[in-house]
Amino acid sequence: MNLNYARRVFSLALISICSGFGFGQTTTQKAEIIKDYNQQELLQLEQNLQKKSEESKKRAIQLAAINGWPLTVTTPNGAFAELQGVDEDDNPIYYVTSNADAAESTRTNHLNSGGSLGLNLNGDNMTAYVWDGGLARSSHQEYDGAGGTNRYSIGDGSSSLHYHAAHVTGTIMASGVQSSAKGMAPQSNVIGSDWNSDLSEATNSAASGMLVSNHSYGYRVRDNAGNVILPTYYFGGYISDSRDWDQIMYNAPNYLMVVAAGNDGNDNTANSSPVGGNSSFDKLTGHSTAKNNLVVANAQDANIDAAGNLLSVSISSSSSEGPTDDLRIKPDITGNGSGVYSTYESSNSAYGTISGTSMASPNVTGSLVLLQEHYNNVNGSFMKAATLKGLVLHTADDAGSVGPDAVFGWGLLNSKRAAESITNNGNQTMIEELSLAPGQTYTITVEADGINDLLASISWTDLAGTANTGTVNLSTPALVNDLDIRVSKGGSTYSPWKLTGPSTNTQGDNNVDPFERVDVANASGTYTITVTHKGSLSGGSQNYSLIVTGITQNATVCNATIPSGLVANGVTTSSANLSWASVTGTTYTVRYKATASSTWITVNSAVNSLSISGLVSGTQYEVQVMSVCPNGSDSGYGSSTLFTTGAAQAFCNGAITSYPYSEGFENTLGAWTQNTGDDFDWTVQTGSTASSNTGPNAANEGSYYVYMESSTPNFSTKNAILTSPCFDLTSISNPKLNFDYHMYGAAAMGELNLEASTDGISWATLWSKVGDQGNTWISESIDLSAYTTSSALKFRFNGTTGTTWQGDMAVDAINLFDDVVAGPNCTATITSFPYNESYENTLGDWTQDG
The missing domain is CATH 2.60.40.10 (Immunoglobulins)
Structure with a gap:
């Protein structure tokens, strides 16, 4: 067992941890999930959380010995609790389980084999992770049999079995040996760990490609004597534990943590200062107040018709209510956790019935596994966590008050509608993973189908906020990057839902939730959807997911992003x-x-x-x-x-006007200069170059030449430039530039160019050679007649190495001259024709060349 305990002052209520949403088992799929992760950041986070947990646990054990605190305890309602650490004031923190037909209520059965959608989704090749108060029995007939053998494995070094962990695990993956115990994803895999060191272990698993984890536990509110053991500001507060989980999910944006809301719904006195003064609310603590996770409330069995439509549903009175102190919509979603029949740990055929958000959470987690499986089947990749969370909240059945509330969240999970949205993406729905740059406005135009309400939502994984360290009912938003969505038509603009108090909501500007949804009832015609942000965006651009339903066809998208590469x-x-x-x-x-x-x-x-x-x-x-x-x-x-811009004629301070001009680099560069903006310099050399099978063995003229040494570190594609002095060619009628070059080595040895410029800014290529030209000096002649009006002209040899050290390039014997052909010198002219000369003992008028 890895004893990494978070520093917590209260006992954590184990709500019934269900293996978190997993990932496909192939190496290729894992690599795709984590390809954009900052692994160094995740490793550092894991180490920091491990150290924090160990220190808190050590302190708790010391104080337990002094104060007589039990290390583990069974609560009066039969839940299991275990000491995890202490808070800032050395109060004990315990994790505690939250003990209270699931697939039918959430419509997950429509996704399974034989379901109405014909998708045959059972969690094949998917893995869910579960952290809980112990482990399931790996040899149970529901995990090791009809649904596939050895589908349950242990993720840490722990060994203690617990019925709660087994029940959670079965709710996700039980194959249905007993049909009433069949899990949501009956052919999936589960990796189970005990809840000790959950933060650091989850960081490690997320870095390796985990998609979803289930946590059916939380902070214990009261001890066995009924005394409240949590500080008041923990209720609804965004504390260090909330921040720690948000950090993990932000750095691993494909990972979603599923959390049970807790079973303190009937306790209206534990929180002495509930937000808004309403004692029926503000009961969430610990990681259930994080921003980026999915917090699950517990409903009774729902009344569903044969087509999968919700007729009615009631919340379980024990389900813990929100909201958070900054009025975020928490819980997020509702599952069915009442009277759930699933596996136990005592034997390979043991079963039992439990109720609570502990059971509702794995009901949701197993359903999410199937949604990821379906998305991957359709698109060849898995959803980001923000997309998965957004899809679940977008497609939920409204329950309780109209719109989102602090009891049901966004409503009862509707896996059928979520799966249909994935199937219809690009036709009747739109699911896009996008990024918003600072100052950017994203706009699309959609056509309402005239039948369904038009719904448009955005969801994003936000940076970790600032943790509350002691202020009761701190209303400062924990949200860091505040994105906004609006839907407009003509002069009407529709805003997203938000809470205005524990039991009230409205539609307006939401500045607290990292999920916003705009509902347009009875929509018809064309609408514009706009996404913007307030203030600045921490961390640069913000990734987000956009989901639109109730439309007839693909939206016309124009995403005005800042152009890159200017x-x-x-x-x-x-x-x-x-x-x-x-x-x-x-x-x-x-x-x-x-x-x-x-x-x-x-x-x-x-x-x-x-x-x-x-x-x-x-x-x-x-x-x-x-x-x-x-x-x-x-x-x-x-x-x-x-x-x-360049300075006119400033690049020449005096020019050569006397010709012929020559440069043989005899132990000097002469008036030629090395460039300061390239990668390395040319070398004056006598004899052979330093490398074998490349470069000349000697100069072609005199004893010296210049060359580019291509050995490490001067390759690959490294640049060296040698620039001439300035030349004035206005006095030359037919200027020519001659030089010798040597390019011998590998085929990919690089490129050598001769370039000319009259302003020092723009350079024209006069000559170019690429690759091996043989082990010999070669003479080249360049016509410069185009530059006879230039009073300021420079040349440069611009070489670029190839992909090998065998790429030495050399230059020698540079000459610039006036290539004039002498004309006739006549002292007299013959004008009478025909003209004859037969050399009769004389040359006549002909002359010998002197």
Whole structure:
């Protein structure tokens, strides 16, 4: 057993931990789930949580010996509790189980083999994780038999069996040897662990690809004498335990923690200062007040018709009510946990009946396993946790008060409707996983089907908030990134649901929940859905999931994201070429200015490039770009890209005017210079280069030459530039540049270019060679007649290494000269024809060449 205990002042109520939502068993699927995780961050988090738990547990055991606290205890209602740690004031914290036809109530039976949807979903190749007060019996006939052998395994080093853990496990995975005990996902796998070190162990499992875990336990509120053992601010408070779980889920965004709300619904006196002064509410504690998890309330058996429609449902009076102190909608969802018949641990054929949110939670968890299985079957990948949670809340059957409340949450789980939404994605529904950049507005247009209510929701995994350390009923929102969704048509705008008090709700601006849903009753025609955010976005952009139902066809999507990759190329003394990555369906607005100026110049562009001119030489400019959708929504401008125009003729301080010019690099670079913005320098060399089977053995002229040494660290694709002095060619009528080069080595040895520039900014390629040219010096001649009007001209050898150390490239014997062909020198001209000369003992008028 890994004794990593969270620091908690109260006894945690074990609500009936059901194995959390798992992942497909293949290595490829696991790799896909965790591919974007920051493993170093998760490892550090795991180590921190482990240390925190161990220290709290050690302190608790010390105080238990002094104060006579029991390490484990059976409560008056038969629940099992175990000491986990102490709070900031050294009060004991215990985890405690919350003991109180599930598949029919939540419509999960419609997904199973033989169900009305024809999906035959049974949890094949799916794994759920369960943390609880002990372990299930791995050899039970419901886990090791008809549904597949050896489907239950132990995830930690613990060994103690417990009926509660067995019951939770069976509610998820029992194969149905006894039909009334059949679990939600009867062919799934479960990995079980005891609740000690749950935080660090869950972090480790999440880093390895866990999708969902079930936790049917929580903080114990009273001791056996009836004394309240929790601080008042823990009730509804976002405390360190809440924050710790949010940290795990934020860093592993495909992982969803399913939590039992607790069974303190009948205790109206434990919380001496309930939020809003209503003693019937504000009973959630510990991890049930986290933002990113799914907290489950417990309902009685629901009245469902044959088509899967909810006729009526009642909450179990023992189910703990919310909300949180900042009025978040908690619990999130309701499952069926009353009178659940499932497996026990005492023998391979033991069963029993239990009620409570402990049973409702695995009822939901097993159903979520099937929804992930279905989504993967349809899309070839699993949903992010925000998508899964959002789908469950979006498709729930409203129960209790109209709209969400602090008793049922968003209502009773409707697995059938959730599965249908996945099946119909792209037709009658829309499920999208998106990202909102700072300042961005996301807009889509949809057509209502005219039959169903139009529902549009967003769900996101939020950063961990600031933990409450002692303030009772602290109303400061725990939400960090506040996203907003609105639906509009004409002059009407529809807002999402929110709580206004423990027992009241309305539709308006929600600034506390990381899930928002807008309902439009009797919708018809065309609607616009808009997603924005308030303030700044911590952590950069915020991933979120958008779900829309009650529509007729694919929505017209224009996602105005900030264009990436803005660069300025071809910068001259007065112009620049701008380009950026395209954004589908948008046009662009570009603005630029001198950095010292306060005035922007704005230009619109239909494509993802733009040339700007009329710039001032030798001046630094900044440029920004944004995308714009046809409806006028935009991404907002991105960050600035800087560039500097060239200074006219400033790159030449004097020029060579006397020709012929030659440079043989005889133990010096002469007037040639190394570039300071490349990766490495050219080398003046005599004899062979340092590497074998590449480069020349000697100079082609004189004793020295220059070359690029391609050995480590100068490859792959490393750049070296050697620049000439300035030349004035205005006095030359037919200028030529001759040089010798040597390129011998591997086939992928790289590329050598000769380039010319009249301004030091734009460089034209005059000559280029790629790859091995043989083990010999080769002479090259370049016609420079295009530059006879240039009074300031530079050349440079621009080399780029290939993918091998055998890529030495060399240059020698550079000559620049006027290649003039001498014309005739006539002192007299023959004008009478025909002309004859027969050399009769004389040369006549012909002359010998001197």
